[in-house]
């Protein structure tokens with residue numbers, strides 16, 4: 001049975017999970033969540049009232065949360081690229097870095113973006129200032145942490161890199177990574193050159209005019 005993937009190409013968390021599908025060439029049907037496809041929205045809302053996407057449907061199984069989708073694919077649809085290391089100690093480090101990218105890069109960048117969509121009277125300037133500070137702290141920490149290896153944890157591409165790619169892609173648009181963090185900037189460029197993420201970025205390109213903070217004229 002064909003896997004179904006509910007989401008939107010411009011969504012950072014969808015891109016994170018799509019990278020895993022593309023890394024291993026796993027076929028799936030993209031169920032676009034947009035006003036042009038109300039039937040997908042209705043089916044999605046019936047299955048997942050929380051309403052956060054992506055969601056993967058595999059027969060009777062529904063998998064929510066991008067990290068869990070990647071873990072599920074590794075177990076149920078394994079391919080040549082193993083995104084969760086077989087070594088359990090290394091796997092702990094990969095999962096830790098996945099959490100760090102989600103919580104301390106993706107979340108603060110999302111805070112800035114969501115705030116920009118709100119009407120001026122509902123904005124939260126103090127919260128946005130905290131989020132920008134968090135991004136700066138994360139950039140400085142990551143720049144040191146990433147030195148000496150190609151990917152987030154060692155020299156193999158993993159779950160942590162799936163999380164890092166859209167996080168750093170959009171975070172740099174939202175709060176530019178300072179020039180001094182050369183290791184981090186080189187890592188972001190390496191992620192953009194990875195074919196699985198390059199494909200997700202390409203598929204999302206038509207939606208750039210909708211980026212609430214104004215998308216820069218670059219990747």
Ligand SMILES: N[C@@H](CCC(=O)N[C@@H](CS)C(=O)NCC(=O)O)C(=O)O
Nearest residue numbers: 011012013051052053054065066067
């Ligand atoms: N913790 C979730 C977060 C998913 C999430 O926040 N998705 C955003 C799109 S990037 C979303 O569903 N936004 C719509 C909404 O909040 O209603 C995950 O890891 O998948």
